[in-house]
Amino acid sequence: MSTPASPTLAQSVWLVAEREIGSKLRSKAFVISTLIMFAFALAGVIWGGFSAANPSQTPVAVTSQSASVVSGMSNLDVTTADSADAAIALVKSGDVDAAIVPDADSPVQVKIVAKDAMPQELVAALSVSPPVQLLDSSPEDALLRYLVAIGFGIVFLLSASMFGSTIAQSVVEEKQTRVVEILISAIPVRALMAGKVIGNTILAMAQIIVLVAIAIIGLSVSGQNAVLAGLGGPMVWFAVFFLFGFILLAALFAGAAAMVSRQEDIGSTTMPLTMLILAPYILVILFNDNPVVLTVMSYVPFSAPVAMPLRLYLGSAQWWEPLVSLVLLVVTCIAAVLVGSKIYRNSLLRMGARVKLGEALKA
Numbered sequence: 001m002s003t004p005a006s007p008t009l010a011q012s013v014w015l016v017a018e019r020e021i022g023s024k025l026r027s028k029a030f031v032i033s034t035l036i037m038f039a040f041a042l043a044g045v046i047w048g049g050f051s052a053a054n055p056s057q058t059p060v061a062v063t064s065q066s067a068s069v070v071s072g073m074s075n076l077d078v079t080t081a082d083s084a085d086a087a088i089a090l091v092k093s094g095d096v097d098a099a100i101v102p103d104a105d106s107p108v109q110v111k112i113v114a115k116d117a118m119p120q121e122l123v124a125a126l127s128v129s130p131p132v133q134l135l136d137s138s139p140e141d142a143l144l145r146y147l148v149a150i151g152f153g154i155v156f157l158l159s160a161s162m163f164g165s166t167i168a169q170s171v172v173e174e175k176q177t178r179v180v181e182i183l184i185s186a187i188p189v190r191a192l193m194a195g196k197v198i199g200n201t202i203l204a205m206a207q208i209i210v211l212v213a214i215a216i217i218g219l220s221v222s223g224q225n226a227v228l229a230g231l232g233g234p235m236v237w238f239a240v241f242f243l244f245g246f247i248l249l250a251a252l253f254a255g256a257a258a259m260v261s262r263q264e265d266i267g268s269t270t271m272p273l274t275m276l277i278l279a280p281y282i283l284v285i286l287f288n289d290n291p292v293v294l295t296v297m298s299y300v301p302f303s304a305p306v307a308m309p310l311r312l313y314l315g316s317a318q319w320w321e322p323l324v325s326l327v328l329l330v331v332t333c334i335a336a337v338l339v340g341s342k343i344y345r346n347s348l349l350r351m352g353a354r355v356k357l358g359e360a361l362k363a
Contacts, residue, residue, distance in 0.1 A: 016195020045218030251340030
C-alpha cells in the first residue's frame with residue numbers, strides 16, 4: 001500500500017489560504033461587521049454626494065431696499081422682511097443668522113446685523129475683491145476633497161486593521177493551542193505564513209472591490225457623475241496600492257504575532273504596526289489641502305495607498321509619480337515579507353516569554 005504524496009508548496013499555501021477564507025466566512029461576527037461596513041459606506045457616499053450637490057445655505061433677512069445686494073447668491077436662504085426692525089427681530093429670535101438692512105452712513109448703503117458673532121462667510125460674500133485667475137484650477141470643492149480623503153483613509157484603516165488583527169490572533173491561537181506543531185509537521189513554515197497572508201489578502205481585496213462598487217452606485221444615485229468620472233482612475237490606483245500595502249502589513253503582523261504565545265500579549269508587538277495604519281488616516285484628514293505634506297506621504301510606503309490616489313483625484317500628481325511610488329512600495333513590500341517571514345519562522349515554535357526582536361532576527 002503506497003503512502004499518499006506530500007502536497008507541493010503551492011498546494012500547501014492554497015490549503016492554508018482556503019482554511020483562512022473559510023474560517024472567516026463562517027464567522028457570524030465577520031459577516032455581520034462586513035455588512036454593516038458596506039451599509040455605512042453606501043449611506044456615507046450617498047449623503048456626501050447629495051451634500052456636495054446641495055450645499056447648505058446661510059439664512060439671512062433683507063428688506064425690499066437691501067434685497068438687490070444679495071441677488072443671485074445661491075448660498076443664501078433669503079427672507080424678505082417688511083422693515084429693518086422686522087429683519088433685526090428675525091435675528092434676535094434665531095430665525096436667521098444675520099440681517100442686511102439699509103444704512104445711509106455705509107459706503108455700500110447697507111449694514112449686516114448679527115446676534116453674537118460676525119458672519120464671516122456673509123461678510124466675505126458681500127465684500128468687493130479683485131478677480132483671481134488660477135493657472136491650475138481644480139473643479140473639486142473643499143467638501144468633496146475632504147470626503148474623498150476620508151473615504152480613502154477610512155477604507156485603508158478599517159480593512160488593514162481588521163485583517164491584520166485577524167492574522168495576529170490566528171497565529172497566536174495556533175501557538176497557544178499547539179496546533180501549529182501539527183501543521184508544520186505536514187507543511188513548510190513558509191507555506192503556513194504565505195497561506196495566511198494570501199487568504200486574508202483575497203478577503204481584503206474582495207472588500208475593496210465591493211466598496212468600489214458601492215462608491216459607483218452611491219455617486220450615480222446622488223447624481224455625482226462628474227465626481228464619479230474623476231474618481232475612476234484614482235480608485236483603480238487605490239486598489240493596486242492597497243494590494244501591496246496590505247501584503248506588506250500582513251507579513252509584518254504575522255511576524256509580530258509569532259513573537260508572543262498569549263492573546264493578551266498581541267498588542268505589545270503589533271502596536272507599532274497599528275500606529276502605521278492609523279497615521280495615514282489622521283494625516284490625510286488634517287493635511288488633505290496641504291500639497292507638500294500629501295506629496296511626501298505619497299512616497300512613504302505606509303501612507304502611499306491613501307495619499308497617492310488622493311493626489312491623482314486632485315490632479316496634483318504627474319503621470320509618472322504613481323509609478324515611482326508603486327515601485328518604492330513593491331520594494332518595501334518584498335523587504336517586509338522577507339523580514340516578517342524570518343521573524344515568523346524563528347519565533348513560531350518558541351513558547352513562553354515574548355521573543356525579543358533582535359533574537360527573532362538573529363535566530
